[in-house]
Amino acid sequence: MKNRIILHIDMDYFFAQIEERENPQFKGKPVVVGADPKEGKGRGVVSTANYIARKYGIHSAMPISKAYQLCPKAVFLPVNHELYQKVSENIMNIVKKYSPRFELVSLDEAYLDLSETVVKPLLWQSYYDSYKKGEVLAKKLKKEIFKKEKLTSTVGIGPNKLIAKMASVEAKPDGLLVIKPNQIQKFLNPLDVEKIPGVGPKTAEVLRKLGVNKIKELSKIKKSKLKEIFGKVGKDIADKARGIDKSEVCPKTEVKSVGKEHTFDKDTRDPEIIFPTFEKIIKEVWQELQRGDFSIQGVSVICRFQGFETKSKQKSFEKAKSNLEFLEKTAKKLLLELLLKNQNLVRLIGLRVKVEE
DNA sequence: AAGTTCTTATTAC
DNA sequence: CTAACGGTAATAAGAACTT
Known part of the structure; x- marks a missing residue:
């Protein structure tokens, strides 16, 4: 299938949102799910923080000791994996109904390939009409999840997994962003290179030293040059900076x-x-x-x-x-x-x- | 010299 | 005072080793 429509769904501040739902008394307070802060001596990290906690500068993967420093009065909760697993199953069972081409990424993230669902049925419609249908589907999905689970989510839609994922990241929380093929460059250009999945802090630092900060600048660098600097991943980065991603939804990889x-x-x-x-x-x-x-x-x-x-x-x-x-x-x-x-x-x-x- | 194994680094959720 | 940094998994690159 040449023209695809891919949907990415990501639950908003998942663990912390579930805790808010289960404990209404936390509403309006900063909530941090993760390691035990132990009065600031804890050794673990933040798993998820709600948006109120984020206003204090707290974020995922931050040392819990630092989070405690930033906001000692926050509600600190341990990770209740069993609970989140159960909620995740409920949600993913809903998501799956929207397309058989389903890929689970983590407890709170999944892709759907809507191509078959939304492109084929009406042959007379254009590929662009299908984006409208995708958007309608996404709204329905978000609504159904909220109605049944009382949790908000964010959806991104694009012609491939990369764009769908990046769109959902930009749209959160409780958002929906549709990027059509002719909007890819406009969408990507102003974003920091680190927004590309696979470009982490180390890669970004190397790029920064080359004077490359935004995806627009990155997309102007020749693939061969990036391959020279970053090897195999350099080639992927070059493609991603141009919004190109051929990876398929679904293939469940075996445990290695x-x-x-x-x-x-x-x-x-x-x-x-x-x-x-x-x-x-x-x-x-x-x-x-x-x-x-x-x-x-x-x-x-x-x-x-x-x-x-x-x-x-x-x-x-x-x-x-x-x-x-x-x-x-x-x-x-x-x-x-x-x-x-x-x-x-x-x-x-x-x-x-x-x-x- | 080629092929395999080992070690470390990077990334993501 | 100036860092603080979990657990699970995949993948890539280059070194170190066998053959």
């Missing part, structure tokens, strides 16, 4: 690795803390592996030390293994090697298993 990690309350070197924690991690990863018919192709152990220096050690196997004793033996050996080579205090330990099938 399963892992667990844990950050200690304090940096430590105490074997009475480190090893029992690691045993637990191994057991949990093994549990997770049992949920599918996985075989172990490789084991990698991660240690983050004081000062955030992160080291990993891995071992892969020609013929896949599948027994707990082997996993334990290999993982412990790798951890020992890491700890011997690095004498600093340990902040985090983790285990990741490469799997097949």
